[in-house]
Amino acid sequence: DFEADISELTGEVRKYLPDNRHPFITLDPNKCINCGKCVRTCSEILMVSALDFVNRGFKAIVKPAMEKPLLETNCISCGNCIDVCPTGAISEKFPFKIPGTLPKENHETVCNFCSVGCKINYKVLSDDVYYVSNNTEEIMNSHNNGYLCVKGKFGHRYLTSGNRIETPIIKLNGKASEVKTDEAVQYASKRIKNIIKKYGADSVAIFGSPKMSNEELFLLQKFARAGLKTNNISSFSNMISDCEYDSLDDSLGLTVSTTSMDNLMNADVIVAINSNLSEDNLIMELKIKKAQKKGAKLIVINSSEIKITKFADLWIDSRKGTNTILLNGILSELIKKGLVNEDFIKTNTENFSELKNMLQGNNAEDVCELTEIDIEKYKELTHLL
Ligand code: SF4
Ligand code: SF4
Incomplete structure (x- = not known):
């Protein structure tokens, strides 16, 4: 009836074996239409370049670098290529079977794996069958533009893992x-x-999980203070990240950042200290890379080489455990050169003269000797700041 001519549809066919070697991602080149969205996302947005085209013409397909298994490339397993692929040539390996094309509900929420708070969308079929797919319009226009790190994309799987303890054990x-x-x-x-x-109320302590909501944490501290009559309350995140958040309270008066991530776009210089952003805050790293494209300089202070160091304008490889000496040295240089904002200090800080006195006698040679930083690099650092 449609006068279809089958001979027009016959010819050479591409046949490849799907690559299932990654724990979360399947690559099926048979479905690829060579649009290049995955390649551009991976190289231009994430600057990872784990995928690229191989071969030419009809035989061109997308493959991991050097045709290695994805896990053996510099792929960071973020799964962002899955969401941009329009044909399912790059897809998620689900731990369950989804029968047919059953409709799934979109449940938009906020990822609670780190403080960046990315917008995230769960496609939900039932209580146990759901996955993350950030392709709704609202999520694409959110502050993370739909991009996620490996924790946001796949981290929720612990909830449906067969190894999860679901029953109390004594x-x-x-x-x-x-x-x-x-x-x-x-x-x-x-x-x-x-x-x-x-032993008294002080002999017990309460630890909150970083996965708890604000409301749950509020109830937990009530339980500790009013119920157990103890002020011994802490969080497991202190143990996980080996970070003393009280020091922020002491110096800033509150345990939060003094600026927003959007302000990174207006920064001239960004300093990342002891932050393995690629692993801990990928979305923050993407924003920093975007700011660099606008002209911001990135200084990374880290004792060992990490992924972000190759994108840094200056990498300061100070000796481990000496960053307080380094920061005091920087402060001292800025004060000596009159580069501090006196008006801001007068209206927003306390005890500045004590700090100034404490830093007197601080000199670049001593700082470099103790931190094992090359003096020329140190000069470049203070010059950039
Ligand atoms: S998972 Fe992320 S890093 Fe790996 S190929 Fe896809 S976009 Fe690139
Ligand atoms: S996004 Fe999908 S269809 Fe497009 S080039 Fe990549 S694998 Fe192929």
Whole structure:
């Protein structure tokens, strides 16, 4: 009826084996239309360049660099190529089977793996069958422009992992047994009460998980202060990131940044200290790279070489554990050269004269000797700042 001529549709066909070697990503070149979106996302946005075209003409296909398994390239497993691929040639390996093309609901939320707070969209089929796909218009226009790091894209899988402990366990006389939640709560309550009775309220401490919501953390500190009468409250994130957040309270008066990520776009110089951004804050790294394209200079202070160091205008490889000496040295140079904003200091800070006195006698040679930084690099650093 349609006068279709089958001979027009026959001819050479490309046949490739899908590459399933990555734990989360399948590459199926048979579905590729060579649009290049994945290649450009990986090289121009992420500046990773783990994918590229190989061969020419009809045989051209997208493959990982040097045709290696994706995991053996510099791929950071962010999965952003999955969301941009229009044909499913790059797709996610799901830990479940999705029957047919059943409709999925979009559930937009905020990723809670780090403080960047990327907008994230879950495609939900049921309570146990869902995945992240950041292709809604609102998410693409959000501050992370739809891009995610490996934690945001695949990190939620711990929730559906078969290894997850879902039932409370009590260990008595060396034997662990599964119990009902009520029983576990009663048992924990009895043990905590006994400890407090014997040693006082200060002998117990409460740790909050970084995965808890603000409301849950509020209730947890209420439980500690009003219920257990202890102020021993902390967070596991202090242990995970080996970072003392109280020092921010001491110096800034609050445990948050004094600027927003959007202000990075207006920065002339950005200094990243002890931050492995590619692993810990990929989206922040993308914003820094964007700011560099606008002319910002990036200084990375890190004792070892990390991925971001190759994009830095200046890499300061100070000896591990000497960054306080380095920062004091920088402060001292800025004060000596009269480069501090006196008006800002008068209206926004306290005890500046004490700081000035403390830094007197600080000199570049000593700082470089203690931090093992090349003196020329140190001069370049203070010049850039
Ligand atoms: S997962 Fe990320 S880094 Fe790896 S190829 Fe895809 S876009 Fe590039
Ligand atoms: S985005 Fe998909 S279809 Fe386009 S070149 Fe990459 S793999 Fe091929």
